[in-house]
Amino acid sequence: MRVVRCAGVAAIGVGLGGFGTSASADPWADEVVGYTQGTGAASGFTDPVSALGSPTRITSPASPFGGPTTPFQGAFGADELVSIGEGGQLTVRFDNVVRNDPGNPFGIDLLVFGNAFYFDAAFPDGVAGAFAGEGGVIEVSNDGVTWTLVPGAGADSGFPTLGFNDITEPFPTVAGIDPTDFTRPVDPGFNPSGLGLADIIAGYDGSGGGLGIDIGALGLDQIRFVRVTNPIGSGFTPEIDAFADVVPGPGGGSVVAAIVLLGARRRRSDR
Ligand SMILES: [Ca+2]
Numbered sequence: 119m120r121v122v123r124c125a126g127v128a129a130i131g132v133g134l135g136g137f138g139t140s141a142s143a144d145p146w147a148d149e150v151v152g153y154t155q156g157t158g159a160a161s162g163f164t165d166p167v168s169a170l171g172s173p174t175r176i177t178s179p180a181s182p183f184g185g186p187t188t189p190f191q192g193a194f195g196a197d198e199l200v201s202i203g204e205g206g207q208l209t210v211r212f213d214n215v216v217r218n219d220p221g222n223p224f225g226i227d228l229l230v231f232g233n234a235f236y237f238d239a240a241f242p243d244g245v246a247g248a249f250a251g252e253g254g255v256i257e258v259s260n261d262g263v264t265w266t267l268v269p270g271a272g273a274d275s276g277f278p279t280l281g282f283n284d285i286t287e288p289f290p291t292v293a294g295i296d297p298t299d300f301t302r303p304v305d306p307g308f309n310p311s312g313l314g315l316a317d318i319i320a321g322y323d324g325s326g327g328g329l330g331i332d333i334g335a336l337g338l339d340q341i342r343f344v345r346v347t348n349p350i351g352s353g354f355t356p357e358i359d360a361f362a363d364v365v366p367g368p369g370g371g372s373v374v375a376a377i378v379l380l381g382a383r384r385r386r387s388d389r
Pocket residue numbers: 141142143144145146147148212213214
C-alpha cells in the first residue's frame with residue numbers, strides 16, 4: 119500500500135473540462151485529497167489525478183482499440199482511470215459546492231463515472247447483455263471530516279459512459295459531432311438491459327451516463343468531498359474515471375423549473 123498526498127493538484131484539472139473558464143467554475147472534481155491503492159489495483163492505473171477533470175469522451179485514442187466511449191466500450195486508458203484495490207481508498211474534493219439543487223434532473227446532484235459497460239450480447243451489433251459493474255463504496259462530506267454513506271451505490275457500477283449522441287456503432291473508432299452532457303444524469307428508472315445502442319442513446323436523452331446520487335435523500339444540502347473505498351474481501355477492483363456536479367436543467371424536480379422549461383419549449387415550438 120502507499121499513500122499519495124496531492125495537495126495543490128487543482129491546477130492540473132484546469133483545461134481538462136469542457137465547461138467554464140476556470141477551475142472553480144468547472145463541474146468536475148478538482149483535487150485529490152488522498153489515495154491508497156490497496157491490494158490488487160490494476161498495474162499502471164495508480165495515478166489518482168486520473169479521477170480529476172472531465173469523464174472520458176474518447177478512450178485511448180492512440181490504441182487501435184480506442185475510440186469514443188459507449189455503453190459497450192468503457193474507458194480503458196491508464197491516464198483516464200484510477201484503480202482502487204481491496205483495502206484502498208480515493209478521496210477527492212470539489213472547488214465548487216455540489217448542492218442539493220431542486221432544479222437538478224431527477225433530484226440527482228452528483229455523478230460518479232467508472233468504466234462499467236455492457237457485454238455485447240449480439241456482437242458486433244450491440245445489444246446490452248450482462249453488466250460489468252465493479253462496486254466501490256461511496257461516501258460524501260461537506261467538510262472532509264464527517265462522512266455520509268451513499269447506501270447501495272457502487273462507484274464503478276453506474277450507467278456506462280457515453281461520449282456522443284450520434285454514435286451508431288457499439289465499438290466506434292471515430293468521434294461523433296454531438297457530444298453528450300456529462301453534467302446531466304440518466305433517468306434512474308431507465309433500464310438498458312436487452313436494448314440496442316440506438317435505444318440506449320435515446321434512453322440516455324443527452325446524458326453521458328454515470329452513477330447518480332441525490333445528496334438530498336441523504337439529508338444533506340451540499341457537499342465538497344467524495345471518497346470511494348474498496349473493502350477488503352469485496353472481490354472487485356473498481357476503476358474511477360471522474361466525478362461531476364450535476365447542472366440544473368430539463369427534468370429538474372422543482373415546480374418553478376418545470377414551468378420555466380415548459381415556457382422554453384413553447385417558445386421553441388412557436389418558431
Ligand atoms: Ca471543479
